[in-house]
Amino acid sequence: MLELKHLSYAVHEDGGELGILNDISLTVGDGRLVVFTGPNGGGKTTLAKSIMGLVRPTAGRILWNGRDVTDLGITERARLGISYGFQQPPRFKGLTVRDLLTLASGDEKISKDRCCQYLTRVGLCANDYLDREVDASLSGGEVKRIEIASILARQGKLMIFDEPEAGIDLWSFARLTETFEQLHAAGGATMIIISHQERIISLADEVIVVGDGRLRHRGTPAEILPRILADTLGTCPVLTKEAMAQ
Ligand SMILES: Nc1ncnc2c1ncn2[C@@H]1O[C@H](COP(=O)(O)OP(=O)(O)OP(=O)(O)O)[C@@H](O)[C@H]1O
Numbered sequence: 036m037l038e039l040k041h042l043s044y045a046v047h048e049d050g051g052e053l054g055i056l057n058d059i060s061l062t063v064g065d066g067r068l069v070v071f072t073g074p075n076g077g078g079k080t081t082l083a084k085s086i087m088g089l090v091r092p093t094a095g096r097i098l099w100n101g102r103d104v105t106d107l108g109i110t111e112r113a114r115l116g117i118s119y120g121f122q123q124p125p126r127f128k129g130l131t132v133r134d135l136l137t138l139a140s141g142d143e144k145i146s147k148d149r150c151c152q153y154l155t156r157v158g159l160c161a162n163d164y165l166d167r168e169v170d171a172s173l174s175g176g177e178v179k180r181i182e183i184a185s186i187l188a189r190q191g192k193l194m195i196f197d198e199p200e201a202g203i204d205l206w207s208f209a210r211l212t213e214t215f216e217q218l219h220a221a222g223g224a225t226m227i228i229i230s231h232q233e234r235i236i237s238l239a240d241e242v243i244v245v246g247d248g249r250l251r252h253r254g255t256p257a258e259i260l261p262r263i264l265a266d267t268l269g270t271c272p273v274l275t276k277e278a279m280a281q
């Protein structure tokens with residue numbers, strides 16, 4: 036179980052303090068699939084990075100399976116089964132896809148078959164990619180999918196995916212949503228997926244709208260999706276009914 040208790044993150048800007056995350060409290064039960072969505076700049080990535088230990092909150096606590104991990108580093112959190120896939124994954128010159136999957140799985144003798152299983156789940160073929168370097172020669176969508184495959188290989192207990200759909204073509208996206216669906220059905224892991232995609236949002240047990248560093252709304256996809264649409268129209272006077280009627 037993941038518990039966030041009054042989590043805040045503030046930075047100093049122009050002599051003042053800017054709140055990026057503001058008093059966020061949240062519990063995610065084991066095996067749940069929670070989707071964070073919301074406007075750009077709302078604080079989703081910062082929240083995910085705080086859970087992974089990439090950002091140190093300025094207030095509040097993070098508990099994972101009852102243990103306070105707030106002061107632990109990334110490596111220790113990874114050892115406890117927490118993994119995070121970057122919105123914009125880093126590239127590693129000199130490291131092949133096979134190396135990355137080997138490191139992620141912790142199995143020095145990982146078979147080609149197993150690598151192939153992970154890559155297939157993100158719509159890639161092992162024959163084409165295993166010996167490629169994870170460097171600038173890979174396209175944005177390829178590097179994103181390889182990172183997702185490495186998270187699958189890690190087999191963590193809490194998997195956080197930051198906009199897994201970003202830059203991914205429609206065919207691979209369909210494969211990826213199937214993968215999330217199967218992972219969720221298998222029930223072995225808790226998943227937090229940051230997404231703007233209706234198809235992914237609709238897979239969630241709970242959808243949380245993050246805006247201005249706060250949890251704005253939460254509910255089932257059926258409750259939240261119409262609300263998101265209404266909010267989106269509300270911000271544009273041209274599209275609101277009142278404006279249309281004039
Ligand atoms: N270290 C920092 N210094 C100043 N501002 C920051 C810092 N880190 C994050 N921010 C700001 O905090 C806000 C939240 O950023 P974050 O990346 O968490 O948003 P997001 O919800 O993931 O957005 P997107 O949907 O575009 O990915 C943004 O306005 C961002 O510019």
Ligand SMILES: [Mg+2]
Pocket residue numbers: 079080081122197
């Ligand atoms: Mg983000």
